[in-house]
Amino acid sequence: MTEPAGESFAVEQTDVLVVGSGFGGAITAYHLAAGGARVVVLERGPWLRSDEFEHDFMLGSSYTRIFDFVVGDGMALLGGNCVGGGSVVYFAAMPRVPSFVFERKGSIGRRMWPATIDRAALDPWYDRVEQALPVSRNDWNTVTYAGGLFAAACARAGHTANPVPAAVDNTLCTNCNWMMAGCRFDAKRSLLLNYLPGAIANGAEIRPLHEVQRIARTDDGGYRVHYNVIHDDDYRLTNGSGAIDAKIVVLAAGAGATPVILQRSEAELGAMPHAVGRYFSGNGERLNTAVIDEDKARDLLGVSRPDGSAFRANQVGKGPCVASWDRLDGSLPEYSRFSLEQLYFPPGFGTILAQVPGPDGPTWFGPEKKELLRRWQSWLTTFTMSEDDNEGEFGAPPPTGNAFRISQQMLGRGPIRYRPTENTLRGWAESDAQVKEIMERDGLATVLPWSNDVVGAYTVHPLASCRIGDDPATSALDDRHELRGHPGIFVTDGSAVPCALTVNPALTIAALAERAVPGIVRAARQRGVAVSYGASLP
Amino acid sequence: MTLEAFADTIVPGEKRFPADRSVAGAASGGGAVVAGAIELLETPAAGVAGGLTDLARMLNEHATAYAREHGRDLDGDVPAFVALAFDDRSALVRALTGPDHPERDGWVALALFSNMAFDTAAHRHTTEAIAEGHVGLATMGFAAPDPDGLWRFPAYSYGRPLADLHPDTTASGSLA
Numbered sequence: 001m002t003e004p005a006g007e008s009f010a011v012e013q014t015d016v017l018v019v020g021s022g023f024g025g026a027i028t029a030y031h032l033a034a035g036g037a038r039v040v041v042l043e044r045g046p047w048l049r050s051d052e053f054e055h056d057f058m059l060g061s062s063y064t065r066i067f068d069f070v071v072g073d074g075m076a077l078l079g080g081n082c083v084g085g086g087s088v089v090y091f092a093a094m095p096r097v098p099s100f101v102f103e104r105k106g107s108i109g110r111r112m113w114p115a116t117i118d119r120a121a122l123d124p125w126y127d128r129v130e131q132a133l134p135v136s137r138n139d140w141n142t143v144t145y146a147g148g149l150f151a152a153a154c155a156r157a158g159h160t161a162n163p164v165p166a167a168v169d170n171t172l173c174t175n176c177n178w179m180m181a182g183c184r185f186d187a188k189r190s191l192l193l194n195y196l197p198g199a200i201a202n203g204a205e206i207r208p209l210h211e212v213q214r215i216a217r218t219d220d221g222g223y224r225v226h227y228n229v230i231h232d233d234d235y236r237l238t239n240g241s242g243a244i245d246a247k248i249v250v251l252a253a254g255a256g257a258t259p260v261i262l263q264r265s266e267a268e269l270g271a272m273p274h275a276v277g278r279y280f281s282g283n284g285e286r287l288n289t290a291v292i293d294e295d296k297a298r299d300l301l302g303v304s305r306p307d308g309s310a311f312r313a314n315q316v317g318k319g320p321c322v323a324s325w326d327r328l329d330g331s332l333p334e335y336s337r338f339s340l341e342q343l344y345f346p347p348g349f350g351t352i353l354a355q356v357p358g359p360d361g362p363t364w365f366g367p368e369k370k371e372l373l374r375r376w377q378s379w380l381t382t383f384t385m386s387e388d389d390n391e392g393e394f395g396a397p398p399p400t401g402n403a404f405r406i407s408q409q410m411l412g413r414g415p416i417r418y419r420p421t422e423n424t425l426r427g428w429a430e431s432d433a434q435v436k437e438i439m440e441r442d443g444l445a446t447v448l449p450w451s452n453d454v455v456g457a458y459t460v461h462p463l464a465s466c467r468i469g470d471d472p473a474t475s476a477l478d479d480r481h482e483l484r485g486h487p488g489i490f491v492t493d494g495s496a497v498p499c500a501l502t503v504n505p506a507l508t509i510a511a512l513a514e515r516a517v518p519g520i521v522r523a524a525r526q527r528g529v530a531v532s533y534g535a536s537l538p
Numbered sequence: 539m540t541l542e543a544f545a546d547t548i549v550p551g552e553k554r555f556p557a558d559r560s561v562a563g564a565a566s567g568g569g570a571v572v573a574g575a576i577e578l579l580e581t582p583a584a585g586v587a588g589g590l591t592d593l594a595r596m597l598n599e600h601a602t603a604y605a606r607e608h609g610r611d612l613d614g615d616v617p618a619f620v621a622l623a624f625d626d627r628s629a630l631v632r633a634l635t636g637p638d639h640p641e642r643d644g645w646v647a648l649a650l651f652s653n654m655a656f657d658t659a660a661h662r663h664t665t666e667a668i669a670e671g672h673v674g675l676a677t678m679g680f681a682a683p684d685p686d687g688l689w690r691f692p693a694y695s696y697g698r699p700l701a702d703l704h705p706d707t708t709a710s711g712s713l714a
């Protein structure tokens with residue numbers, strides 16, 4: 001079905017309409033605006049200033065306003081819900097993806113990445129993002145107690161461990177560990193500090209609390225993007241709706257939302273590529289909680305703090321600071337490669353799934369769990385990123401957005417379905433065994449993985465639900481990120497990444513978005529937009 | 539009472555008074571109930587308040603069926619779930635929140651909020667909860683903020699190398 005352009009006075013016009021203001025949206029919006037295009041960004045979440053990021057767990061504080069938690073069938077997704085997207089809530093660990101990942105075949109029997117992309121091809125784009133955010137290397141003086149303890153445990157078990165590159169300005173950081181509520185000290189280099197102000201300075205318009213529902217065609221070959229205006233406290237409520245016509249649409253609503261928008265648009269846009277809403281990857285994520293024996297930490301690792309304790313520092317820090325990369329070895333078989341990263345999740349998310357041995361096997365609730373909570377300050381969480389099997393699929397879209405919203409903010413029920421294959425389960429089991437080997441050696445700690453019984457598996461790194469590739473049967477986008485069969489629609493968020501990356505993905509999502517811009521500029525020019533490519537970094 | 543007993547199964551506590559029935563007394567110190575589970579479940583922001591009456595009714599139906607199946611006698615003084623012994627409450631909650639239970643969404647939501655009342659006091663401003671000695675945050679040893687209500691940890695690093703780097707580390711700090 002096509003909708004006549006200019007059918008009504010109410011329909012606004014722009015050159016480029018960007019959906020979502022996370023990495024994929026902010027980076028493309030900046031370059032297109034800087035190149036001279038009229039750019040409008042629609043973002044479903046609110047727009048908060050630094051001083052609105054609160055240290056508060058109360059429902060309705062920034063912690064729940066800017067966060068999104070969607071429970072599906074077998075998989076729960078955590079993400080951002082605000083201007084700046086995931087960059088506002090993330091932990092800012094920014095490693096590059098090791099070379100072997102680009103050669104992965106997964107279960108499709110051929111290279112999943114397009115032939116034009118490997119590590120060497122992506123390196124110049126990584127350079128740009130590292131410079132723009134910027135990203136810097138942690139060193140042993142900025143590594144937190146938790147990172148240091150994990151490093152020492154790795155070393156004692158015969159493993160290497162690296163301070164992780166991060167988009168954190170350590171001169172401003174207070175190590176408060178409230179990163180998920182937004183950084184009120186501007187230490188975390190979110191997109192609110194670089195690409196988004198750059199886009200605004202070049203005339204881009206960012207509209208918060210505008211949730212895109214579907215896309216239709218106009219009869220001049222462009223697209224009409226339909227949105228609802230979301231209530232600013234109760235996201236279940238809508239304050240009206242509207243539409244904007246654009247020559248180019250950049251979809252960057254995140255891997256949990258982009259495929260849903262396309263599925264909902266299928267009736268009007270025509271058939272979607274098979275891979276839209278398929279091949280979802282949770283980046284092979286898995287968490288283990290170790291409870292450190294304080295005396296052993298002092299005796300075995302020789303660590304101590306100024307107050308005399310050895311560790312007791314779960315609450316202190318800034319997310320992941322140290323990772324062990326020994327299993328990122330390209331000569332190992334696929335699904336056996338993973339990284340281990342020390343991590344902090346605040347109470348709530350960080351406590352409910354942690355398990356203890358119970359009378360009938362591991363349990364996540366009850367009296368034994370409460371005993372575990374008494375030792376919370378001695379917890380050390382490790383984060384596995386492994387190679388999963390792209391086994392997630394989206395079911396029929398909900399009426400609006402990408403989930404039925406349950407709470408006023410944050411919590412919803414979404415259409416994703418995920419059943420880990422034997423390959424994925426094996427990777428998790430191997431990583432659990434390695435965490436145990438490192439952390440339980442000589443009684444340093446007791447370790448159990450988080451439960452997958454409560455919300456299924458979980459991921460803060462949704463990927464691949466609308467991916468790039470060379471094979472039209474198993475990829476929704478070509479290697480320029482254009483949606484197959486729908487010229488002028490580009491996807492530049494985590495959904496475009498073909499597979500699990502074995503490391504944190506934001507730097508790679510950002511580098512791919514940077515790489516996609518010249519192609520989007522070309523497509524815009526072909527559609528009569530006066531835009532050029534080549535602006536300096538924001 | 540029924541929902542209190544559910545929350546107490548998730549994070550158990552000591553009885554508030556000798557005749558306390560909903561809190562089973564399976565652990566020392568306050569649990570989810572004293573931490574404010576019912577208050578949190580009833581906050582409009584949580585979005586589950588409208589379903590609580592139904593959930594309580596269903597929980598008691600499940601408890602009655604459980605008692606029949608396992609040959610437990612339930613006294614009629616309190617709702618069926620409250621009349622169950624703590625271990626039976628736990629077994630039933632395990633089944634209801636299990637991966638294959640058709641109603642698991644509702645029970646998992648109840649469990650999530652029961653847990654959050656204890657771990658995060660999400661019905662209160664965190665600074666106020668801490669100032670008043672909120673039982674969950676105190677049990678975990680959650681540190682108090684600076685006088686301006688913000689957290690800062692000036693001492694945070696052991697400040698010395700604690701492991702060898704991976705041999706393939708590049709100048710950017712990533713692996714090759």
Ligand SMILES: Cc1cc2nc3c(=O)[nH]c(=O)nc-3n(C[C@H](O)[C@H](O)[C@H](O)COP(=O)(O)OP(=O)(O)OC[C@H]3O[C@@H](n4cnc5c(N)ncnc54)[C@H](O)[C@@H]3O)c2cc1C
Nearest residue numbers: 020022023024044085086091092093212254493494504506
């Ligand atoms: C707690 C946490 C910690 C993390 N830590 C790290 C880390 O240390 N390192 C790392 O590399 N990655 C980390 N991540 C992941 C990282 O944040 C994501 O990979 C990244 O933000 C994804 O970028 P994106 O462009 O795909 O989408 P997002 O950044 O998620 O942006 C999508 C945006 O689209 C908006 N949106 C969704 N639907 C619609 C709609 N219908 N209409 C309009 N707007 C919409 C969303 O609100 C959001 O703002 C973390 C994530 C979380 C949740």
